[in-house]
Amino acid sequence: MYRLFLIVVWFFLTLSFSYAHQPVMDMAPRWEDGYGFQFRHEYYGSNNLMDSDSRISNPLGLERFVNKTWLEGVYTFSRSNRITFKLPYVQQRRIKNIAGVGVKQETNGIGDLVLAAPFKFYKNLRANTRNFGITPSVRIPTGRSGGDFPISDGSWDFGLSISYSSEGYPFGKDNHIKIYQLYDLFYWQNTEGKHDMHDGNELGLDINIGLHPYHNDQINAGMFIMWDITARYNRTPNSATLTTASGGKRVQTGPVLVLYKDNIMFRSEYKFLAYENTRNVSVSRGHKLNIGIGFTF
Amino acid sequence: MKLLSVLSIPCLLVSAFFSNAAGSKFTAKPNEAVFQVHGVVCSFCSAGLRKKLSKLPFVDHSRYKKGIHVTIKNQRITMAVKPDATVDLKAVYKSIKSGGYDLIKAVVADGKGVSTYYDKKGNLCIDCS
Numbered sequence: 001m002y003r004l005f006l007i008v009v010w011f012f013l014t015l016s017f018s019y020a021h022q023p024v025m026d027m028a029p030r031w032e033d034g035y036g037f038q039f040r041h042e043y044y045g046s047n048n049l050m051d052s053d054s055r056i057s058n059p060l061g062l063e064r065f066v067n068k069t070w071l072e073g074v075y076t077f078s079r080s081n082r083i084t085f086k087l088p089y090v091q092q093r094r095i096k097n098i099a100g101v102g103v104k105q106e107t108n109g110i111g112d113l114v115l116a117a118p119f120k121f122y123k124n125l126r127a128n129t130r131n132f133g134i135t136p137s138v139r140i141p142t143g144r145s146g147g148d149f150p151i152s153d154g155s156w157d158f159g160l161s162i163s164y165s166s167e168g169y170p171f172g173k174d175n176h177i178k179i180y181q182l183y184d185l186f187y188w189q190n191t192e193g194k195h196d197m198h199d200g201n202e203l204g205l206d207i208n209i210g211l212h213p214y215h216n217d218q219i220n221a222g223m224f225i226m227w228d229i230t231a232r233y234n235r236t237p238n239s240a241t242l243t244t245a246s247g248g249k250r251v252q253t254g255p256v257l258v259l260y261k262d263n264i265m266f267r268s269e270y271k272f273l274a275y276e277n278t279r280n281v282s283v284s285r286g287h288k289l290n291i292g293i294g295f296t297f
Numbered sequence: 298m299k300l301l302s303v304l305s306i307p308c309l310l311v312s313a314f315f316s317n318a319a320g321s322k323f324t325a326k327p328n329e330a331v332f333q334v335h336g337v338v339c340s341f342c343s344a345g346l347r348k349k350l351s352k353l354p355f356v357d358h359s360r361y362k363k364g365i366h367v368t369i370k371n372q373r374i375t376m377a378v379k380p381d382a383t384v385d386l387k388a389v390y391k392s393i394k395s396g397g398y399d400l401i402k403a404v405v406a407d408g409k410g411v412s413t414y415y416d417k418k419g420n421l422c423i424d425c426s
Contacts, residue, residue, distance in 0.1 A: 028341055222341075
């Protein structure tokens with residue numbers, strides 16, 4: 001039990017991060033002509049074979065592991081209007097069942113570029129700031145779609161998200177500890193790409209709830225401690241799809257630690273798989289690690 | 298059941314720790330201006346305030362960090378003002394707005410410590426202390 005506690009603490013302190021699919025930070029920069037960028041590393045994967053919501057035996061040793069290193073950027077025209085980009089470098093490997101044999105495949109390369117234009121409507125109350133956001137996005141097929149293990153299905157995809165976030169003292173008093181919360185509901189309409197591949201549409205909900213328990217005005221530094229809940233519903237890819245896309249429903253959840261000093265923010269996040277239903281026989285998505293550092297100017 | 302247990306963790310986090318801090322008086326020291334700004338609860342988010350306000354010509358960069366100190370505990374911004382300089386409140390209001398926030402009231406103290414209070418529109422205010 002003590003070892004389990006140490007493992008949890010270790011994950012909590014050293015791993016994990018990020019605002020789900022939203023580029024850069026939700027909170028900044030909110031000033032005119034502000035800009036920022038973020039490096040974020042994401043890792044997920046598993047060698048558990050699932051049939052719907054049941055783990056089944058995996059005699060061929062099928063597996064799928066994905067590393068993505070994201071470069072993300074934002075420019076703020078005004079606090080209501082921003083543009084963002086996300087570009088991943090993908091390293092992926094899997095063992096796939098091909099004619100009854102487990103075949104190892106690996107691919108590296110640039111992934112699909114995501115451009116978005118968040119519109120945020122702010123409301124500043126006494127000790128509380130909140131915003132409602134609408135974010136249209138487009139995913140441009142810059143990733144390689146050829147070969148037997150492509151990074152992209154080669155399609156132009158279109159997304160729309162609605163979000164709400166707030167930070168402050170929920171009861172309007174000057175409490176020592178503030179609450180942060182983010183709710184983000186989004187949908188990606190995936191179109192058919194190259195070689196008849198179609199990754200399938202995606203519906204998602206991200207929730208971040210937590211505390212802002214420490215801030216030091218003198219050194220302008222502090223921390224957030226949050227809990228992240230990520231729910232996804234993915235339509236099953238068509239049979240021509242050779243990417244890592246897989247259908248099903250899943251909920252991943254875990255702790256988030258955010259540290260900041262001046263214009264630098266570090267965020268880490270570990271999410272374990274709380275629920276998964278692959279709707280057919282498929283390798284599980286497994287747990288997810290996220291770690292990132294962002295700068296705003 | 299496992300999912301319910303997981304979802305209950307944020308609720309526990311939310312319900313944890315509440316205590317009131319004593320409110321502080323709205324005053325300014327000599328050659329300083331203090332601005333009450335709604336929504337300043339995260340210093341990382343409010344970095345734009347320092348960026349915008351520090352560019353104003355009457356800000357004394359030799360004090361605080363670039364002449365600006367943000368206190369998120371009570372959502373106040375303290376500006377160090379150059380001796381004998383006049384604070385252009387319209388410019389301050391514009392900078393706070395472009396920094397992403399909304400000003401509520403201000404107090405400006407001259408070199409002798411005489412304070413003048415202003416409301417969110419820049420009008421003199423006798424009830425703003």
